[in-house]
Amino acid sequence: MTFPLVHSLWILNKAGGLVYSRSFSDQLPGLNSNEQLVLAGTLHGVHAICSRISPITTSKCSGVQVLESDSFDLTIFLTRTGTKFVLITTPGHPATQALLSRVYEVYADTVMKNPFHIPEMPIRNEILDRTLDGFLRTPDFMTH
Numbered sequence: 001m002t003f004p005l006v007h008s009l010w011i012l013n014k015a016g017g018l019v020y021s022r023s024f025s026d027q028l029p030g031l032n033s034n035e036q037l038v039l040a041g042t043l044h045g046v047h048a049i050c051s052r053i054s055p056i057t058t059s060k061c062s063g064v065q066v067l068e069s070d071s072f073d074l075t076i077f078l079t080r081t082g083t084k085f086v087l088i089t090t091p092g093h094p095a096t097q098a099l100l101s102r103v104y105e106v107y108a109d110t111v112m113k114n115p116f117h118i119p120e121m122p123i124r125n126e127i128l129d130r131t132l133d134g135f136l137r138t139p140d141f142m143t144h
Contacts, residue, residue: 006136007072007088009103010036013120014082016044020123024136028072028088043086047076066096075100099136106131 007028011020018040023030031039051063067074073093077085077100085100085107110128111117117125 005090006093006099007090009088009132009136010040010084010086011107011123012040012044012084012086015120016041016048017120019121020128022129022132024133040086043074043076044084047078047084077101077104079104102135103132 005025005027007023007025009020009022009024010018013019018037021036047063062078063076065076068091070091073089073091073096075087075089075096077087077097079085085103087096087100087103089096106128110125110131111123114125117123
């Protein structure tokens, strides 16, 4: 039996820059930093375009929220400030929205409340890393 896995987490600033990237499984092929930056910028652009082409004009579309493939799902959570949290998981992972909400909560508590953090800049935070490891690496994600 295989457990649903979180493969990777990316955080993109409002300009589409990759400010945090973390792998949580060894099942994804490794990407070098340049490839990660290109993918983050591409995802940011696609997200922005999709938010403008919605045929529903009564409310503002928030852009792409989920991309599904045979081998992975990519879920995006957009904050009010324009920061994007991108979670790459096994297909059909049952708790991506709950996990992204928890990631955002941890980010707010550990990064945004840090007086030494410079907004829009790369995130280097050991407490964030340890906390994310605690609930994104475990198969019992529903209990966290």
